[in-house]
Amino acid sequence: MTGLPNVVDVDDPADPRLDDFRDLNSIDRRPDLPTGKGLVIAEGVLVVQRMLASRFHARALLGTDRRLRELADDLPATTAPYFRASAEVMAEVIGFHLNRGVLAAAPRPRELTLDEVMADARTVAVLEGVNDHENLGSVFRNAAGLGVDAVVFGTGCADPLYRRAVRVSMGHALLVPYAWSAAWPADLNTMRDNGFRVLAMTPNPAARTLAEAMDELSGARVAFLVGAEGPGLSEHTMRSSDERVRIPMSRGTDSLNVATAAALAFYERVRVDSAGTPHERGSSEASGGSDR
Secondary structure: OOOOOOEEEOOOOOOHHHHHHOOOOOOOOOOOOOOOOOEEEEEOHHHHHHHHOOOOOOOEEEEOHHHHHHOOOOHHHOOOOEEEOOHHHHHHHHOOOOOOOEEEEEEOOOOEOHHHHHOOOOEEEEEEOOOOHHHHHHHHHHHHHOOOOEEEEOOOOOOOOOHHHHHHOOOHHHOOOEEEOOOOOOHHHHHHHOOEEEEEEOOOOOOEEHHHHHOOOOOOEEEEEEEEOOOEOOHHHHHOOOEEEEOOOOOOOOOOOHHHHHHHHHHHHHHHHHHOOHHHHHHHHHOOOOOO
């Protein structure tokens, strides 16, 4: 295979050059622990591709020959070595059989600030107490697919760079900008001062529906505030919002999974923006389509 000078064949699982990928299932030795090496681990071809296209600069890759061939067009973007190994050697190194066949490891870059992620954003997801890595990853995937510009973390949130969160996000946790709030929930006032309308998601039937609130906000800067499964947003945080909004529920169910609820909020932004675009309206009318 030409054009890939950094391919290194490895057949010894004990090779120290593979230490960035060692013991990924270990509770206290895994390389992606912030208290240890603090690496970001990407799994699978698609997630590795997204890492290579992100601000997370890979310092090593480990994978099979098959995955090397699938990544051939992407690897010229990095100087990191690709350690080519058999699936059996990989399994001994990482501690389990990896069906996805390739990993990449990157150091954690400098954390972005709230001001940086707000600067050019129109739509922001703000999370409080979302401590489940799968939910967190799903929020990032939904944010990427539905045009959310940034994610802001309040108190009690899980690490978005934990391996499972990155995997569930399909690598979008590496691409969608995020920042940790330094003063919670006071930073909601900072967002408001920067022109954001802060909408707090709640199951309270007394709140206005999300769709009704969004119909008035076409073109506005909007921050969707969502809380953890079960407890939801704290009362103190909801009091710091501009308005409480709800998703209408039926059949005795009071709320949705946090990632699903966030996705519906993100979709409402897309719906309202599309309804306010003459091109979109014309396309719908010409095809006989209806928003009702």
